[in-house]
Amino acid sequence: MMDLSRLPKLTFWRAVLVVILATGFYSTLLRFGKGLGAATALSDKFPWGLWIGFDVLCGVGLAAGGFTLAAVVYIFHLERFHPIVRPAILTAFLGYAMVGVALLYDLGRPYRIWHPLVMWNPRSVMFEVAWCVMLYTTVLALEFSPVVFEKLRMEGPRRLIRALTTPLVIAGVLLSTLHQSSLGSLYLIVPSKLYPLWYTPLLPFLFYLSAIGAGLGMVVLESYLSWRAFRHRLAMDLLEPLGRAMAVVLALYGLLRMQVLRKNGALAAFVHPGYEEWMFLLEYGAGVILPIALVAIPRVRRSERGLVTASLFAVLGFVMYRLNVSVTGMERAAGARYVPSWMELSVSVGLVALGFAAFAVAVHYLPIFQHGKEAAGIEAEETWASAESR
């Protein structure tokens, strides 16, 4: 008789995961067997939908916490943030991996995804995005490799990569800066199509700022979820300053958005708000005003629940911004509304779920969290040693 108690326990969340993955699997078969038309709500009027607007635009941006924290620790030498660098880089790496997979779904001929490697059009923002994302994913993999080498006790490779940390982090920050802003630049080419509430020559800079703000928010959220799931200490002494930095970035971003509206003469539209105006107010209120207001109150930002709520709304606002640019803002010119099909949704949700699952597996098998001060100690010694030997 089979010993049923040896099987993994079927908890509620595991059941949810199975349902999500099963639905996603069905949609995958449909997408690759019958084509994009059968599996999505995309059309000639609306060629880009959820997989670009959410999976690519948001997925890339949400992983910005990785480069921000790596810079904070390895360039600005704020060593006390070291314990949260590894999970941030893991989140970033998984985020980019998921974006790559999402692209395999969205591209009409995904087996040609390697074409930009040999077929060049440097005039194209998409070309630049493709290259920067490929290079940055490589950098992320290299930045994360010491964790794997540590587990496999491969000292030689681990030391080699550690010695390359500074140039890798600098390369990572530069690549990230370039392609986070390039995602905004994608929409510079449609001045006659993108609704004036969102079109501005500042799109690249706004996408970059919102990525930094949301990246910091994601670090808080990811720490909170890890605390809930794996019982790792929620380092409020580290997260609170990140929350404050997030609010400052959001404030600058919010001011610039207002300035853009003034310059576009779009403020007048709010007297009689239509669909686009309401979507803007929702995005701005929930994603800019609310997080800043919450973080501004000391009692709120010092509480776990307050900081996490503020971060959640910052991240939601970030997602809404990108969906408003890619969907809402393009609907009027397209002459069509876009609502994703349930198959598109199931793939996007499935990829997010896989990301969570991969994160949990990585935490289980790799020294992501238990290192903390220990690692800071080892790495600090290495820094002194290499400095002294010079």
Place this chain on the structure above:
Amino acid sequence: MSKAILVDTTRCIGCGACVGACKEANGLPQNEDKELTADTLNVVESHGGVFVRKFCMHCQDPTCASVCPVGALRKTAAGPVIYEADRCMGCRYCMIACPFSIPRYEWKLALPKVKKCTMCAARQAKGLQPACTEACPVQAGIFGERDELLAEAEKRLRENPSGYIQHIYGKEEVGGTSVLYLSAVPFEALGFPANVPHDPLPMYTYRALSKIPYVVTAGTLLLGGIWWITNRREEVAKAEKDGG
């Protein structure tokens, strides 16, 4: 010399001969599409009783060609903007970027391509004119050198000022196109986008992309400098701690 097509909507009788000829020349199914699709690269629309055919504008500095990451779309010296299907990976940025929303996609196929009018580049290479202009029974659409067609269009505007809106659509829109239109009614009324800039659209991204070398150089110096300063600060602090 660059070829072009002049469409005089005041002469079009809506017979659809150009549509049928295009489908035959491109091996497309003869169906009744009311707008451009993957199977209909040239369509005759009716706006308030006025017939206007819509197809690729073959821009002088095409937005689609500039945004394609793998260079699958290209403006040829002969005039047509052509599509190299072998390069295309189906990202569909060209569809988003085109200010006239021309490129269509084969959504139903597992191996889809982008579809749009090619100004019969293959026929032109053999010295023939495009199938559509050859088929037009009333010469509403004519084929020729772009500057000659512009001169002809200006002549018609001059000789019949009240019979035309005094504007050649495509002369300057997005830096000029190889398909030119004349009309007796406002072009927006015929479904042409109203707010299309006169700058070629690739300029809008060039302004951002051209800053990249500066961002990379300045960024490297800045980050390297910060690292050096903070690293130095830590070394000094450690030395003092050891020495003191």
